[in-house]
Amino acid sequence: MGDRGWIDYDVLVIGAGFAGLHMLSELKKAGFRCRAYETGSGVGGTWFWNRYPGARCDIESVDYCFLHDRTLHHDWVWSERFATQPEILRYAEHFADRAGLLPLITFDTRIVAADFDTSSSVWSVRTEHGDEVRSRFLVTAVGCMSAPQTPEIPGLSRFRGERFHTARWPREPVDLAGKRVGVIGTGSSGIQVIPEIAGKAAEVVVFQRTPNFSVPAGNRPLTEAERAAEPAKYDERVTLASTTRFGHVVPGTGQPILNTGHDDRLAVLEDRWALGGTSIVAAFTDTGRDLRANALLADFVRDKIRATVTDPETAERLVPKGYPIGTKRLCVSDGYFAAFNQDHVRLVDLRTEPIEEITADGVRTTGDTFPLDVLVFATGFDAFTGALTRMNITGRDGVSLAEQWEKGPKTYLGLAMAGFPNLFTITGPGSTTVLSNVLRAIEHHVGWIRDLLLTLRSTDRLVAEAEPAAQEDWAAQVAAAANRTLYHHADSYYLGANIDGKARVFMPYAGGLDVYRRICDSVASEGYRGFTLSRETLPGPGTR
Incomplete structure (x- = not known):
């Protein structure tokens, strides 16, 4: 995006489940230099790891799949009303192979740290193997439930x-x-x-x-x-989405x-x-x-x-x-x-x-x-935040995401965080995530992030950052939507109640995917209201 000589990638994606695969596919089609890193040895995310007997989706198969590609939807035929883990994994593998994504994914590699370099407006990302890569933008596609939780039981x-x-x-x-x-x-x-x-x-x-x-x-x-x-x-399913x-x-x-x-x-x-x-x-x-x-x-x-x-x-x-x-x-x-x-x-x-x-x-x-x-x-996950806070993400001025979320996560639209420029979270806390069809939520988020990146590229801007006031306002809207429901009458993982010491904050947006989409799309149509889009100084030669 104008400074490719001093960065490794335009966009780095963390995760190769459905969210990461779709994001990578859209970035590739848009001509961004991109790569994904995946902890597992194959694609599929949730459906790669959760191989236990009886694992299957609880949304009907014909709805638990991508809709952005008519041919893909027509070509894949589901065998059961609620597909099993092996069949869903085959679908993810089929999508990755069809889109030519495998050469763009580094497998068996966990991301252990990501630091934003304010002087260059670049993310430095480190792997468990000690490698470091630099990317203008960082997109997390780590899933809402991907950080397993095992209780600390004596013995x-x-x-x-x-x-x-x-x-x-x-x-x-x-x-x-x-x-x-x-x-x-x-x-x-x-x-x-x-x-x-x-x-x-x-x-x-x-x-x-x-x-x-x-x-x-x-x-x-x-x-x-x-x-x-x-x-x-x-066509009807696309409308219903x-x-x-x-x-x-x-x-x-x-x-x-x-x-x-x-x-x-x-x-x-x-x-x-x-x-x-x-x-x-x-x-x-x-x-x-x-x-x-x-x-x-x-x-x-x-x-x-x-x-x-x-x-x-x-x-x-x-x-x-x-x-x-x-x-x-x-x-x-x-x-x-x-x-x-x-x-x-x-x-x-x-x-x-x-x-x-x-x-x-x-x-x-x-x-x-x-x-x-x-x-x-079968003790579940540190849901919504665990996969992100365990990654040691540091934004402006050395602020740790884990520290910033100690009293509960705050995001803008579940897509970005103030103080963490050029970092985007697919189905992050503050979005509809598990309270909607997650494939529909993923498709919306991926398209929204792609369009923002295209806007930045076409206007020769390098940095997008959520504004603190917009983030606070969205946190209030998330809380208000939850208060109109009965969710607060239960100790659930929606509130972080399954994790000892975790702040009790209702994390998903409960207002419905249709309402949420309209809000996000209005933000985009108004020039990305609540974001600061800027041209920050490029690093000079040799600063990589």
Whole structure:
């Protein structure tokens, strides 16, 4: 961009999941000198690392894919309603190969530090191997949930058996036949993996801290007729991407549950339960903002759990209480609750029987000792911020991003941060991230960042930086959007509540992807309101 002799790249991308791949593809097409660095040995991000048995998307496959390329959308045919991890990974690999991206990616390389050089307006980025590269712009595509969290349990290092985290599952098959397996964690990953483990292991002990709401997936193979009809729906899906709250249609009745009679209400909920998927939470207009309305939906799901689990005591321990449905991630599984009807599957309630230590041969709680051959941690992530704060990013005047976010992250639009020029975050905190279809959010962010970079190039400007006042205003809007919901009634990873010592700040924007897109696009149309775009002094020869 005018000074290529003194920098390695115009744009450096961190991550080669869906966000990083799409960003790299758009940069390549626009003629930017670009490169991506990826910790893993292949593309796919979330779907490269999360290889645990039962891993699959909880958005329908036909919506969990790119829409920016009509031919790509038409050429790829999904096999199931909710695709499995191997199929989604193949899709990511197909996209990367089709776009010719592999030569532009450095694999098996973690970024450990990134420093902004104020004198040259260039990012210096260091890898775990000691290499340093310099780039005018830095784009993080590290994902919202890519920093695995393992609780600090006394004695963990003494355990002599096999130990796995669902987010770092081995590529090679794990043989669980005849083994005693303990699973710690009952969030989305735990709820998906537990039925699979129960089908192979001799004994399964599930250690549950917080019961979670889970609904049936209703997964099935897509019919030939459904596959054949998909290309004709492309234009409609593109329209829905920008005009709906989630980035795809989630059908609802358009009516409040509180104004719906008992029989009609029950009929709607039964239909949604039989259909499967998470649309049950959007069936009525008031269950996401009114506690009385939410309780009617929650009680319906609680009764379904009680009807599924044959042992009443186990059922009650599995029934979520104390928080509204939908304020934690709603889980999807076709066999989770039924798994506890098997004689070799046991539930341990850590609320009443906490873990005291992990021993060489298993787990000891305050009430019992459990001999185990395998420990599986399904304990989630330091979401939204962990992958960024662990990277040692330093902006103007030596300000550390981790220090700046100690009291909770603040961004402008989830895309940029004041004090960190030329740094852009795809689906960063303050954007809709996991509260929308993440593929739709990625496509919007990538296009928005690309257009800003093109604007800078065409106007011969080198630096874009979020203004502090705009960042403060956006933080207030993010908080206000959350306050119009019931999210604050639950201790969730949306608030950082799963990480000891993490500031309790609601991190995603809860106003809907359609509203969010309009806000971001209005910022761009008004000359990137809230950003300072400038021509800062170029470094002289030999300053590299």
